[in-house]
Amino acid sequence: xxxxxxxxxxxxxxxxxxxxxxxxxxxxxxxxxxxxxxxxxxxxxxxxxxxxxxxxxxxxxxxxxxxxxxxxxxxxxxxxxxxxxxxxxxxxxxxxxxxxxxxxxxxxxxxxxxxxxxxxxxxxxxxxxxxxxxxxxxxxxxxxxxxxxxxxxxxxxxxxxxxxxxxxxxxxxxxxxxxxxxxxxxxxxxxxxxxxxxxxxxxxxxxxxxxxxxxxxxxxxxxxxxxxxxxxxxxxxxxxxxxxxxxxxxxxxxxxxxxxxxxxxxxxxxxxxxxxxxxxxxxxxxxxxxxxxxxxxxxxxxxxxxxxxxxxxxxxxxxxxxxxxxxxxxxxxx
Amino acid sequence: xxxxxxxxxxxxxxxxxxxxxxxxxxxxxxxxxxxxxxxxxxxxxxxxxxxxxxxxxxxxxxxxxxxxxxxxxxxxxxxxxxxxxxxxxxxxxxxxxxxxxxxxxxxxxxxxxxxxxxxxxxxxxxxxxxxxxxxxxxxxxxxxxxxxxxxxxxxxxxxxxxxxxxxxxxxxxxxxxxxxxxxxxxxxxxxxxxxxxxxxxxxxxxxxxxxxxxxxxxxxxxxxxxxxxxxxxxxxxxxxxxxxxxxxxxxxxxxxxxxxxxxxxxxxxxxxxxxxxxxxxxxxxxxxxxxxxxxxxxxxxxxxxxxxxxxxxxxxxxxxxxxxxxxxxxxx
Ligand SMILES: Cc1ncc(C[n+]2csc(CCOP(=O)(O)OP(=O)(O)O)c2C)c(N)n1
Numbered sequence: 001x002x003x004x005x006x007x008x009x010x011x012x013x014x015x016x017x018x019x020x021x022x023x024x025x026x027x028x029x030x031x032x033x034x035x036x037x038x039x040x041x042x043x044x045x046x047x048x049x050x051x052x053x054x055x056x057x058x059x060x061x062x063x064x065x066x067x068x069x070x071x072x073x074x075x076x077x078x079x080x081x082x083x084x085x086x087x088x089x090x091x092x093x094x095x096x097x098x099x100x101x102x103x104x105x106x107x108x109x110x111x112x113x114x115x116x117x118x119x120x121x122x123x124x125x126x127x128x129x130x131x132x133x134x135x136x137x138x139x140x141x142x143x144x145x146x147x148x149x150x151x152x153x154x155x156x157x158x159x160x161x162x163x164x165x166x167x168x169x170x171x172x173x174x175x176x177x178x179x180x181x182x183x184x185x186x187x188x189x190x191x192x193x194x195x196x197x198x199x200x201x202x203x204x205x206x207x208x209x210x211x212x213x214x215x216x217x218x219x220x221x222x223x224x225x226x227x228x229x230x231x232x233x234x235x236x237x238x239x240x241x242x243x244x245x246x247x248x249x250x251x252x253x254x255x256x257x258x259x260x261x262x263x264x265x266x267x268x269x270x271x272x273x274x275x276x277x278x279x280x281x282x283x284x285x286x287x288x289x290x291x292x293x294x295x296x297x298x299x300x301x302x303x304x305x306x307x308x309x310x311x312x313x314x315x316x317x318x319x320x321x322x323x324x325x326x327x328x329x330x331x332x333x334x
Numbered sequence: 335x336x337x338x339x340x341x342x343x344x345x346x347x348x349x350x351x352x353x354x355x356x357x358x359x360x361x362x363x364x365x366x367x368x369x370x371x372x373x374x375x376x377x378x379x380x381x382x383x384x385x386x387x388x389x390x391x392x393x394x395x396x397x398x399x400x401x402x403x404x405x406x407x408x409x410x411x412x413x414x415x416x417x418x419x420x421x422x423x424x425x426x427x428x429x430x431x432x433x434x435x436x437x438x439x440x441x442x443x444x445x446x447x448x449x450x451x452x453x454x455x456x457x458x459x460x461x462x463x464x465x466x467x468x469x470x471x472x473x474x475x476x477x478x479x480x481x482x483x484x485x486x487x488x489x490x491x492x493x494x495x496x497x498x499x500x501x502x503x504x505x506x507x508x509x510x511x512x513x514x515x516x517x518x519x520x521x522x523x524x525x526x527x528x529x530x531x532x533x534x535x536x537x538x539x540x541x542x543x544x545x546x547x548x549x550x551x552x553x554x555x556x557x558x559x560x561x562x563x564x565x566x567x568x569x570x571x572x573x574x575x576x577x578x579x580x581x582x583x584x585x586x587x588x589x590x591x592x593x594x595x596x597x598x599x600x601x602x603x604x605x606x607x608x609x610x611x612x613x614x615x616x617x618x619x620x621x622x623x624x625x626x627x628x629x630x631x632x633x634x635x636x637x638x639x640x641x642x643x644x645x646x647x648x649x650x651x652x653x654x655x656x657x658x659x660x661x662x663x664x665x666x
Contacts, residue, residue: 063406098439109441114405117437119429125395126430129402129410136358136384137407155422159395166390321440322474324498 008218013283015052015076016274021296022048022072023271025081026245028300029088029103033249037308038088042104043245047176048072049270050211050239051146054174054221058144063134065114065127065145068104069176073146078111081300085307092313099313121147121154124173128160131169131234142170142228150181152198153189161202161236170228172221173236178243183256199236211241212273242268337521340510342484343373343449346491347411349525351381354409357495359386361396361413370415371451371510397423397448401431404444404500411495417452417504418464418637431500432475445498449491451507453549454598454632455649459640465599465632467547470502471575471608477501477530478575480548483509485519486573489528497530506549516552531574533582539568542663543586545609546596547572550650554596557655565663575605580612584619591624592662596650601631625665630658 003011022044029041044051047069055064055076064070064077071084083095087106090099096107096115107115114130116123127145134141151157152175164171175195179186192198199206205227209216217239224235242265246253254262278284337345351357359374359381365388368375378386389396393414400410414420420427427448434444454463471478479494479501481487487505494501509517536551537558544554544567551571558567568586572578587593593613595606606629613619613627630650632638638648 094439095441097437100439101437105437107438107442109438115434115438115442117429117433119425122398122426122430125398125426126402126405128395129399129404130406131402132399133403133406133408137356155392156394156398156426159390159392159398162390162392163395163399321435321438323477324435324440324443 003218003222008215009281009283011056011218012053012214012274013278015049015056016278016284017292018075019048019052019072019271019274020292021081021299022052022075024296024300025084026071028304030245030249032088038103040103040249041088042068042248044069044071046178046211046242046244046269049214049274050176050217050241052076053214053217054144054172054237057221057225058142061112061139062141063112063114063127063130063143065123065130065143066106066116067123067146067148068116068118069148070106070146071104074106074108074113077113079106079108079113081303082306083108085303086310089307090312091307091310093310121151121156123147124151124160125156125163127171128164128169131164131171132167135169140229142172142225144172144174146174146176148181149175149177149179149186149195150184150189151175152195161199161204161234164234165202165204168231168233170231171234172224172228173234175236175238177238177240180243180247182247182251183253194238196236196238204234204236206236206238208238209240211239211270212268214270214274214277241270242266244269335521335523336518337484338511338513338518339481339484339487339505340371340373342488342521343491343505344375345521346488346495346525347374348377348380350492350495351377351385353525356407357385357409357411358403359411359413360389362389362391362415364388364413369413371507373449374413393419393421393423394426397426397431400446400448401426401434401444404446405442409445409495411447411449414448414450416462417450417466418461420448420450420466424469427470427476427500427502428473432473435499436475443498444500447494447501447503449503449505451510452504453506453508454638454645455508455549457640457642457645458638460637463638465597467504467575468599468603468605471605473576475499476576478504479530479573480504480506480575481573482506482548482551482571483517483519484521486528486571488521489526490530490573492525493527493530496527501530504548508549509552512552514552516555531577531579533573533579534571535568535582535586536571537567537569539566539590541566541590542592542594542659543568543570543583543590544594544596544655544659545570545572545583547575550596550598553650553652554655556652557659560652560656561659565659567659578608578612583609583612584616587613587619588622591622592665593623594628594630594658594662596630596655598632598650600634601629602634604629604631606631625662628658628662630654
């Protein structure tokens with residue numbers, strides 16, 4: 001049932017390219033914040049590879065319900081670094097929100113990336129509702145929703161798993177467990193270690209993985225998506241990942257995490273693990289990596305310049321899109 | 335045929351569901367039982383249990399999943415069993431449903447209706463009597479609609495279901511089954527719509543304007559009957575609390591120079607405050623005032639108490655409205 005080795009390697013190579021691009025993009029955004037070009041970012045460093053691998057199993061007609069750390073997931077689903085930069089600079093052409101939401105609040109109706117808010121865990125119910133609707137309408141589509149470990153304390157997490165379990169909906173719930181909700185540790189958040197165990201309480205399948213286990217993630221993601229597509233119901237996948245940067249550009253994690261902990265954390269970087277995996281198999285080497293870095297750097301520079309030079313929203317448009325204008329078409333893809 | 339408000343709600347649901355297969359109805363007990371008030375009676379039998387179904391007892395789920403269903407191409411009509419229990423869904427309604435179109439710059443929308451029985455005078459105590467309208471009327475992105483009788487219930491609910499944006503449809507449960515001709519109206523068997531965002535002058539008059547919505551209109555109407563020989567009273571049914579049709583209110587008050595707002599929600603920051611502000615801010619209306627604006631509302635207690643004596647003290651009624659109108663009409 002697992003992918004053929006060659007297919008898996010092709011997939012992982014693609015995800016390596018996207019993940020490294022996401023990492024460099026993220027690093028660049030930190031620089032831009034420090035340079036005063038934007039007030040805020042939320043970083044996905046350490047989370048990229050599992051996001052990318054899992055999202056890579058989605059078809060264009062499938063739905064991605066991201067959260068604020070989902071940069072790599074949205075890039076995998078087809079958004080571009082320029083889209084992310086337009087969002088960061090809050091430009092009129094920002095496809096996520098036209099400059100209305102803070103950075104890292106992704107959305108793109110055409111790519112079926114659902115607009116999210118800042119409110120933790122609300123999106124899980126949206127994912128379930130979308131899956132419910134698409135199933136009822138006879139579409140063979142699945143929904144993947146991402147969230148953090150802190151989100152699992154919210155009622156909406158439990159309610160979403162419960163509803164998805166009752167109706168056996170095609171949803172893959174992905175908890176990116178980085179051990180922290182800002183500064184609150186997992187031990188302070190819950191009495192259990194293995195978040196995937198929550199799945200059993202809702203009659204659904206759950207699995208816990210390490211973020212460096214790139215083969216395992218691909219295997220379980222493929223299984224979960226297949227189960228969803230075949231009407232066998234939802235899955236909760238927990239991926240343990242490091243949070244390599246602070247919670248956000250407004251946070252300094254050295255205040256609540258020791259140097260020792262942070263340096264140990266850096267050794268669990270899934271991106272480094274994926275690189276090793278591909279190097280051992282001869283798919284990545286110094287030359288290919290140098291070329292890739294070069295390609296990413298020039299792409300990023302172009303994206304940044306294009307976004308920075310593009311127009312800011314016209315203040316006169318502040319009142320638009322509160323309601324659908326009379327006479328225009330309903331806005332939803334269906 | 336004459337119908338109760340409840341029957342009209344039921345028929346609007348049934349006719350809309352027959353018209354558009356994307357419409358789904360769900361909530362606690364709405365399936366086989368047909369809802370605790372029977373608003374969805376027989377719908378599951380007719381449309382099947384995928385289009386009409388019971389949900390878990392979880393209001394945030396009901397609204398959160400409705401949002402997802404709307405994003406996924408359905409038209410959800412969710413029932414919250416009592417408005418008093420909508421609060422767990424406040425987050426989903428205000429942070430999510432109301433903002434989806436705005437925050438996505440118009441690329442996602444949430445066409446959905448949340449129906450819920452609301453209001454007091456039913457011996458429901460603190461947790462089966464609440465008026466919740468202003469929590470939601472405050473929020474751009476939502477529409478808030480309240481019918482006064484069977485005729486408006488049927489037409490407004492059909493419009494709410496056909497609206498591309500989220501609508502909170504508040505059903506005044508005190509008059510659900512009322513057989514008084516003011517509420518038990520002649521209703522056409524076929525589907526029809528009444529526009530959202532329009533207030534209606536339901537009785538013309540020259541001396542005083544009385545502004546209300548929902549179950550309070552019946553009380554206002556009874557009061558005007560008592561005063562018919564003495565004072566000429568214009569009654570306005572707001573029907574939609576957001577967006578407000580201020581023009582109808584302002585035109586009437588410019589004519590009468592005297593305005594009374596009645597609601598069973600408490601007064602402080604209640605809907606009457608908005609009406610008073612609209613009147614005061616419009617120069618033509620403000621300068622035509624012959625008396626201060628009067629608000630008649632429930633007292634400043636957290637919700638309607640249970641005991642009959644206390645509940646009667648809580649609820650505005652025709653008698654209290656008569657007194658308020660007189661005071662206003664004879665103010666110098
Ligand atoms: C409902 C809600 N409460 C609080 C916050 C403030 N807040 C933003 S992110 C965050 C931590 C979330 O942690 P987790 O779900 O583990 O995700 P992570 O950021 O670690 O990826 C908090 C408390 C919020 N956005 N929403």
